[in-house]
Amino acid sequence: MAKGKADRRTKTTTKTRTKGLCEGCAAVCCTELAVVINRPRDKDDVDFYKWHLQYDTVNIAISNHRWHLVTKGRCIYLTDDNLCSIYKRRPRTCRRHNPPDCERFGQWYDKLLTTPEELEQFIEAEKMRRRRRARASRR
Numbered sequence: 001m002a003k004g005k006a007d008r009r010t011k012t013t014t015k016t017r018t019k020g021l022c023e024g025c026a027a028v029c030c031t032e033l034a035v036v037i038n039r040p041r042d043k044d045d046v047d048f049y050k051w052h053l054q055y056d057t058v059n060i061a062i063s064n065h066r067w068h069l070v071t072k073g074r075c076i077y078l079t080d081d082n083l084c085s086i087y088k089r090r091p092r093t094c095r096r097h098n099p100p101d102c103e104r105f106g107q108w109y110d111k112l113l114t115t116p117e118e119l120e121q122f123i124e125a126e127k128m129r130r131r132r133r134a135r136a137s138r139r
């Protein structure tokens, strides 16, 4: 989920956790923080993202061509029984995140990159695709 400002997937409303579609959910949306990032524009960007992916708590998710840095972790306001302890003053981003349009009901990204090698392979495959398209358009 993208953090705050950026993407509605950021975090969740735990509000309905006790009823309706949030019931019984392990609060997936409160245990992952996704922040929208720029797609890498040059080798420095790639190197920077590779450094992030060295950490086993960090992934990159691509959804509809938007890139997100996803960090696993648990919101400090999530209770042991997966309820929001600050429900009434939870952030706006959490308020905007609701089922069924959430990770509990389906994968929200098209591609998940978990290691520096996967990122390199993805960038390489993208380059190949671009070259093929360019060649095809010249015919």
Ligand code: SF4
Pocket (backbone or CB within 6 Å): 012, 013, 014, 017, 021, 022, 023, 025, 026, 027, 028, 029, 030, 097, 098, 099, 102, 103, 104, 105
């Ligand atoms: S992942 Fe979806 S169902 Fe689960 S708590 Fe978050 S908003 Fe509710």
Ligand code: SF4
Pocket (backbone or CB within 6 Å): 011, 012, 013, 014, 015, 029, 030, 075, 076, 077, 078, 079, 083, 084, 085, 086, 087, 090, 091, 094
């Ligand atoms: S503030 Fe509440 S709703 Fe928002 S991420 Fe934390 S526990 Fe979830």
